[in-house]
Amino acid sequence: MSDTSTWATKKGLAQMLKGGVIMDVVTPEHAKIAEEAGAVAVMALERVPADIRATGGVARMSDPAMVEGIMKAVTIPVMAKARIGHFVEAQILEALGVDYIDESEVLTPADEEHHIDKHQFKVPFVCGCRNLGEALRRISEGAAMIRTKGEAGTGNIVEAVRHIRTVQAEIRQLAGMREDELFARAKELQAPYELVAGVAREGRLPVVNFVAGGISTPADAALAMQLGAEGVFVGSGIFKSENPARFANAIVQATTHFDNPKILAEVSRGLGSPMRGIALETIAETERLAVRGW
């Protein structure tokens, strides 16, 4: 008797990606550069977040032909983004055989009330969060991996830092709570009590948690790791930098040696310019991506 698409295999793949860098790619050529640089997986999307920001319009799932081209180009796992609540995009991506789906706020949401019922799928999902409650709601819907959102396409780490610090602090708070307090806290978090109690007991989320949104240098990646990330997603930071292959490689090295400043200095040296980046206060509230999802 053997079973496929179990909870263990779904969250297990994310466990294998830990300590690694998942890179946004738009084309098979990008995917090859990412794999060559040591990415543990690539994320297929229509446009990198910086371009979504610059050009506007509705951002959707990538063209299936492009996703298939990327799957043929590399042997590492291929993830692809679907719009929040757009379960048909997810069905299409599953039919293509992608290894993970990111139900992502970076794309334009398709549903402002409902996220995808991820339990209905054989393919595992990763979802974004800004805090513990959001993470646990996504896990209760079936997400097998979590990433903190940050603010994608800005090259600015400030929101990513805020979100991972928030999640970690909220996990630490649970550890000191009595059972009756946990019941009350579960209501505040709008998350199932069983998941809240599990986090309190284990001192960590029941699935792997990466940091995303605004990482653009090796030091940014190492900062995320030192704050408790189990790995990082890098979007525009690589292919909007002066030298994508070198940045990609340096960020991979920095994620492995995140707690070794001498090595971080060595791998950060002479990389050229990182992506230009945007100060957060210049982005109107309505243009922010992280607030999408509920």
Added chain:
Amino acid sequence: MAPPRFGVLALQGAFIEHIRTLQAIGVESVEVRLPEHLEGLDGLILPGGESTTMRRLIERWGLREPILDLARRGAPIFGTCAGMIALARHLDDGEEPILPLLDVTVERNAFGRQLDSFETDLVVPVLGDTPVHAVFIRAPVIARTGPGVDILARLPDRRIVAVRERNIVATAFHPELAGETRFHRLVATMASAHADPGEGAGRRPHPLRRSEGSEQR
């Protein structure tokens, strides 16, 4: 005798799961990211992860030769999934081997993509009658074994998924994800035996014979 001290290659992948499994059986371990972390170890675990990423990091940080040295000295090396790929002498896709310590040919992603990942119960005779609950994630299989390789487990379709050759043990699946400690106990025992082989019956003098070189009669 000091208990064995293990290293777990911590460049990328599910290394913490191995550290926790070793902890559960009372074996001390350290994370290995640089050659100097290998000093004084009695054994090494190569975890699951992405083999292409691990290959690049092993090369970049000069870990290849020191790991091969550790293996040559007889310390047990245990690889799971990507770790098994790293140990294979031949890869079926023609890629260069990473740490060619195990005389097998490995087929990567042998079951297909993530949708084909699975879990199952496996009979592993060397570990006793209780089956091993095995989780296979984008797993490899062993397509060929050399003459010195013992086959520890096969799937019902006869494909080989666990082997041992002298001090090298490898599984295509993840005991560390299923709370399975017996493989870790096996390699910990191998490490203790390596650190202290004991007196050994072959080297023991005759009970009535006095010390070496003493006068007869």
